[in-house]
Amino acid sequence: MLSAISCDTCAIRHRALCGVLSAEEIQKINAIAFRRTFAPNEMILTDRETPEFFGNIISGVVKLSKMMADGRQQIVGLQFASDFIGRPFATRNPFFAEAASEVVLCCFRKKQFEDLVREMPDLEHRMFQHTLDELDAARAWMVLLGRKSAEERIASFINLVVERAQASAGCQSNFMPDAGAADLRIELPLTRAEIADYLGLTIETVSRQFTRLKSRGIIDTAKGRQILVHDVGVLRDVAGEEDPVNLGLE
Amino acid sequence: MLSAISCDTCAIRHRALCGVLSAEEIQKINAIAFRRTFAPNEMILTDRETPEFFGNIISGVVKLSKMMADGRQQIVGLQFASDFIGRPFATRNPFFAEAASEVVLCCFRKKQFEDLVREMPDLEHRMFQHTLDELDAARAWMVLLGRKSAEERIASFINLVVERAQASAGCQSNFMPDAGAADLRIELPLTRAEIADYLGLTIETVSRQFTRLKSRGIIDTAKGRQILVHDVGVLRDVAGEEDPVNLGLE
DNA sequence: CGAGGTCGTTGATCTCAATCAATTTGCCAC
DNA sequence: GTGGCAAATTGATTGAGATCAACGACCTCG
Numbered sequence: 217m218l219s220a221i222s223c224d225t226c227a228i229r230h231r232a233l234c235g236v237l238s239a240e241e242i243q244k245i246n247a248i249a250f251r252r253t254f255a256p257n258e259m260i261l262t263d264r265e266t267p268e269f270f271g272n273i274i275s276g277v278v279k280l281s282k283m284m285a286d287g288r289q290q291i292v293g294l295q296f297a298s299d300f301i302g303r304p305f306a307t308r309n310p311f312f313a314e315a316a317s318e319v320v321l322c323c324f325r326k327k328q329f330e331d332l333v334r335e336m337p338d339l340e341h342r343m344f345q346h347t348l349d350e351l352d353a354a355r356a357w358m359v360l361l362g363r364k365s366a367e368e369r370i371a372s373f374i375n376l377v378v379e380r381a382q383a384s385a386g387c388q389s390n391f392m393p394d395a396g397a398a399d400l401r402i403e404l405p406l407t408r409a410e411i412a413d414y415l416g417l418t419i420e421t422v423s424r425q426f427t428r429l430k431s432r433g434i435i436d437t438a439k440g441r442q443i444l445v446h447d448v449g450v451l452r453d454v455a456g457e458e459d460p461v462n463l464g465l466e
Numbered sequence: 467m468l469s470a471i472s473c474d475t476c477a478i479r480h481r482a483l484c485g486v487l488s489a490e491e492i493q494k495i496n497a498i499a500f501r502r503t504f505a506p507n508e509m510i511l512t513d514r515e516t517p518e519f520f521g522n523i524i525s526g527v528v529k530l531s532k533m534m535a536d537g538r539q540q541i542v543g544l545q546f547a548s549d550f551i552g553r554p555f556a557t558r559n560p561f562f563a564e565a566a567s568e569v570v571l572c573c574f575r576k577k578q579f580e581d582l583v584r585e586m587p588d589l590e591h592r593m594f595q596h597t598l599d600e601l602d603a604a605r606a607w608m609v610l611l612g613r614k615s616a617e618e619r620i621a622s623f624i625n626l627v628v629e630r631a632q633a634s635a636g637c638q639s640n641f642m643p644d645a646g647a648a649d650l651r652i653e654l655p656l657t658r659a660e661i662a663d664y665l666g667l668t669i670e671t672v673s674r675q676f677t678r679l680k681s682r683g684i685i686d687t688a689k690g691r692q693i694l695v696h697d698v699g700v701l702r703d704v705a706g707e708e709d710p711v712n713l714g715l716e
Numbered sequence: 717c718g719a720g721g722t723c724g725t726t727g728a729t730c731t732c733a734a735t736c737a738a739t740t741t742g743c744c745a746c
Numbered sequence: 747g748t749g750g751c752a753a754a755t756t757g758a759t760t761g762a763g764a765t766c767a768a769c770g771a772c773c774t775c776g
Contacts, residue, residue, distance in 0.1 A: 282609045284706055290612040292605035305595060310602055337587045344594040345555060347601060352553075352560055354604040355542035359532050361611035362540040362666030366733065408754060416612030421733055423755055440742095456534055616763065658724060671763055673725055 222246065226322070231298040232272050236342045248328050254315040260301060261313040270302040270329045276319030277405040281413065282311045291414035293354065294405070296380050300346065304330055316405050361416045364456055369415040370425040371455035374435065374443060377402050378451070400448060404441040429454070472496065476572070481548040482522050486592045498578050504565040510551060511563040520552040520579045526569030527655040531663065532561045541664035543604065544655070546630050550596065554580055566655050611666045614706055619665040620675040621705035624685065624693060627652050628701070650698060654691040679704070 223229060223246045234245060252271065254260055260278060261267045273295055280293040292311055295301060301321060303309035324332070333340045360372050381402050404411070408419045415422065429435045434454060436444040445451055473479060473496045484495060502521070504510055510528060511517045523545055530543040542561055545551060551571060553559035574582070583590050610622050631652050654661070658669045665672065679685045684704060686694040695701055 280605070282605065284609065284613065285708065286706075288613045290609040292608045303598060306598070311605060334587075334591070337584075337590070340587070340594060341584070341590060344590060344597065347594065347597050348553060348556070351597060351601045351604060354601060354608065355530070355532065355561060358542045358604065358608060358611055359534065359540040361608055362663075363534065363538045407752095413612075418734060419754075420735080420756085424733090427755075456536075458535065657722095668764060669724080670726085670765080674763090677725075 223249070226274065228272065228274055228298045228322075232322075233298075233300065233339060233342050233346065234272075236338045237336065241336055241339075245324075245332065248324055248332070250323050252321045252323050254319040254321070256315055256317055258315045258319075259312065260315060260319070260321070261309060263310065263312055264308060266307045266326075267302045267309060268326055269323045270300070270304060270326055271321035271323040272300050273297050274320040274322050277316040278319055279314050279316045279406070279410060279414075280311050281314065289413045290416065291410065293350070293357075294376075294380075294414070297384060299350075300343070302326070304333060304343070316410065366415075366417055366421050366425050367428060367454065368456045369417060370411075370422065370429060371434070371451055372457065373411060373415055374402075374404075374429075374445065375448070375451055375455050375457065377404060377443075378445060378448060400445040401438070402443050402445065404443060406441075473499075476524065478522065478524055478548045478572075482572075483548075483550065483589060483592050483596065484522075486588045487586065491586055491589075495574075495582065498574055498582075500573050502571045502573050504569040504571070506565055506567055508565045508569075509562065510565060510569070510571070511559060513560065513562055514558060516557045516576075517552045517559060518576055519573045520550070520554060520576055521571035521573040522550050523547050524570040524572050527566040528569055529564050529566045529656070529660060529664075530561050531564065539663045540666065541660060543600070543607075544626075544630075544664070547634060549600075550593070552576070554583060554593070566660065616665075616667055616671050616675050617678060617704065618706045619667060620661075620672065620679060621684070621701055622707065623661060623665060624652075624654075624679075624695065625698070625701055625705050625707065627654060627693075628695060628698060650695040651688070652693050652695065654693060656691075 223234065223242050226232075226234075229235065234242060237245065251274070252269075254276075260271075263283075275297055278295040278299075278301055279291050280295065281289055281291045283289045294316070295313075301313050304326075333343065360369055364372065378400060406414065408422050411417075412419045412422045417425075426435075426437065430437060434446065434450055436446070438444055473484065473492050476482075476484075479485065484492060487495065501524070502519075504526075510521075513533075525547055528545040528549075528551055529541050530545065531539055531541045533539045544566070545563075551563050554576075583593065610619055614622065628650060656664065658672050661667075662669045662672045667675075676685075676687065680687060684696065684700055686696070688694055
């Protein structure tokens with residue numbers, strides 16, 4: 217599915233890469249952008265082939281995964297609205313990108329986009345920053361995969377989804393109550409099998425740990441994949457996370 | 467320890483970030499660069515404080531690590547010659563950087579370097595590329611931490627050290643025999659405890675798996691931390707790695 | 717020389733999560 | 747409604763790696 221776009225009405229106008237661009241630059245980028253929609257479980261990019269486009273997520277969740285020769289799988293990242301998909305300046309991105317929900321992307325043809333980036337140092341700077349943040353997030357996840365217990369992993373995952381939900385919400389409301397206030401209702405964007413692949417566990421262990429957190433009174437489950445978090449502070453403790461000090465980004 | 471430098475005689479002149487710069491630019495950068503030497507186990511950057519400098523590794527190995535509140539530790543990356551240390555454009559880098567061996571850095575004061583980077587888009591482009599590579603490496607490591615067995619992890623680690631050694635060597639000799647030729651002698655840059663923290667294992671398991679690989683005839687151990695690899699192809703199989711296809715970088 | 721140290725190996729035992737195996741729940745089409 | 751199917755839960759058992767413990771190799775320092 218393809219369609220032309222207008223940046224003015226774009227939902228992620230102020231969060232995405234293009235947020236740093238001038239009016240003229242936006243115009244330029246608008247001219248070559250197009251939208252694509254992906255159904256849940258639709259593959260966006262694969263392992264080996266050279267991707268022919270580059271995209272910003274407007275809505276939906278994308279999972280990045282790697283697969284070993286014998287079928288073992290590991291999800292190496294989740295991408296949400298305003299994150300980007302596709303590796304610029306390389307002929308290959310070494311993992312799969314798959315729609316976890318319905319996904320809308322703001323796309324550019326690879327070559328055109330790369331030329332544009334080289335013309336607009338601010339845009340490249342913004343992408344660089346974003347990539348540094350991704351690298352920090354990947355390294356934080358390595359602690360989870362290398363050192364955390366199953367329960368800590370599940371709590372960390374719920375926490376991640378909470379944070380992402382708040383980040384999106386905060387964009388509209390620009391005020392967020394502190395951790396530990398009222399109940400929080402969130403929707404998990406992944407199946408049990410996907411959560412297992414993200415956390416380095418099996419689906420049975422994931423299921424059991426959800427049950428355990430529920431019986432410990434830390435969460436409740438609701439219709440579909442909804443989760444009720446009673447106290448985010450407690451959740452973070454169970455997750456074994458550092459108190460989220462100021463990250464000090466410029 | 468501090469000393470002035472000359473880029474002309476720099477060992478990593480052609481591999482490092484500065485490789486993309488013009489003669490004038492090199493001069494400019496040379497004027498503000500200084501060298502620092504760190505002893506093994508000396509801390510280069512910590513968790514929280516704002517780093518006041520930015521550095522390129524000229525020689526030695528640096529480990530990047532994170533620690534949980536209760537002391538559990540995870541090494542989230544190893545940096546070798548020509549890699550860089552310190553996070554530009556942020557007031558904090560969220561992990562420790564510690565010298566694993568004697569380390570020589572080519573340093574710049576943070577502010578000066580950031581200004582320089584913004585003036586030289588090629589330099590920023592090069593750093594961006596490098597960061598993308600780091601991100602890919604981090605994600606590949608997530609597969610190891612989430613899905614590989616202890617034996618696969620050890621084999622993967624040895625393989626990593628082999629590749630890094632070859633990358634450095636290849637810089638001088640510019641020809642490398644294919645995988646699976648003669649015996650290869652390498653020196654592990656980490657203690658057992660560090661290897662355990664890198665692989666998400668305990669020292670005992672690391673030790674047992676080395677013994678196991680030895681008795682399986684895949685490696686031999688020698689004086690100090692030296693390892694003899696008989697057939698890199700076999701090692702890669704044991705590591706559960708994909709055949710290293712062309713990565714397709716620009 | 718022996719004392720004290722770190723580092724690495726090996727053995728015995730335990731435990732957490734994987735594996736194997738039923739069920740159960742929810743959802744869609746008909 | 748009922749059949750069919752994927753997703754999720756729950757139980758029984760196993761096993762890989764952690765933990766606890768002892769010991770050997772190799773330092774340096776007195």
